[in-house]
Amino acid sequence: MMATTVVSVEYVAASFAVPQPTLQSLLDNPTVELVTSLLQQIEAKAREHDEIKAEKLRSDVELENAVRSGDSRARALKASIDKGLKEVEGLRTKLNDEGMSCPLKQLKRVF
Numbered sequence: 001m002m003a004t005t006v007v008s009v010e011y012v013a014a015s016f017a018v019p020q021p022t023l024q025s026l027l028d029n030p031t032v033e034l035v036t037s038l039l040q041q042i043e044a045k046a047r048e049h050d051e052i053k054a055e056k057l058r059s060d061v062e063l064e065n066a067v068r069s070g071d072s073r074a075r076a077l078k079a080s081i082d083k084g085l086k087e088v089e090g091l092r093t094k095l096n097d098e099g100m101s102c103p104l105k106q107l108k109r110v111f
Helices: 008-016 020-028 031-109
Strands: none
Touching: 008 020, 008 031, 020 031
């Protein structure tokens, strides 16, 4: 007695875009033409899958490059801001030093 394998014809038909009656015919009365047709459709889906996988890989690489580029720009901008802040602080200190000495100079002139 042979064991019968249960196949979800609906699932296979939906997954591989094969008409459900074609699959049912293949199970009920397989012919070389039906098997060849099914294998051709499976091959087409496999190629489509490979193309999608390659596109996903390209997209992942582009995303990684964009993230790295963005991180580099952010670090450069932060360094520029830090430099600017340091320069402003230096100018403030210099202005305060000159501002403090300016009234003393004026007082010395008066006396």
